[in-house]
Amino acid sequence: MSKDWRAKIELRQGDLTEADVDAIVNAANNDLMLGGGVAGAIRIKGGPTIQQECDRIGPIALGEAAITSAGRLRARHVIHAASTRLGESTSEANLRAATRNSLMRANENALKTIAFPAIGTGIAGFPIEQCAQVMLEEARKHLNATTTLERVEFVLFDRHSLEVFERALAEMND
Template sequence: MNKNWRAKIRLRQGDLTDADVDAIVNAANNDLMLGGGVAGAIRVKGGPSIQQECDRIGPIALGGAVISGAGRLRARHVIHAASMRLGEPTSEANLRAATRNSLRRANENSLKTIAFPAIGTGIAGFPIERCAQVMLDQVRAHFCGPTTLERIDFVLFDRPSLDIFERVLAQMKY
């Protein structure tokens, strides 16, 4: 177990679309339709090229993740993590798989930095505390093996969400 995995995680409040990282992670539906929430902000700020690329790629399996360009965003890529079907809630199994597969896509593309939102906690209704537990557990597991990732940011929309992620991270063992 890499005991320094915590040092590679940065938690902060802010706008994911402004993150200065190799890739931001989109809380996506499996059809890769960039509608509202995080996906909508990515579509608006990144421009139409992201949706056009998603139209060529999708749909993808629930729990899957694919990488696209990032249009006009500061990041170079967007990793689309499909934790839900359009109009349906996110399940824990899909959140876990989407997080794991996002980390794999980052590694396969030799990325050094990525930024995640709290996937599934908006329109998909997944509880924020359980989201933090699942996502941070997947990050910890990812750092047990070889990886190109040097830093993983969690960019949370509001202070209460940041507080929850900070508390969950502090309570995690090893």
């Protein structure tokens, strides 16, 4: 079973908000305020219903994840992974927990496909190399357990980020 998880991982460069998946993951703050970066793109393209749902749910604990509808986005849901407080940096522990909890929300909702950005690497300042390692480790652990997920995508904004994730994946042990 050990190598099966790799077949369920897809790495690509692109626009997360255009992903054709059951859920996209928002790099969120724990107040669930959709500000700039990935969250801003989700707010603009998805419309006001996503923020309205977030307002009813939030705030949530650091490292937690909450699920909402996806408004006008192609995805059916947005999973908000709270790796930081508004205006603060992301820590490895919060990134790891937020990734794990996002995968758990997907499983709890019987989702088959999910797409992640490189959480915390924008305004929250988390190093992309460490992000790739942490997020891929959590995906591997989740996919090696019982799950409804059949595909976990990492949709990276630029070529450099994609190359970092590709290298991290290639270096991982099964």
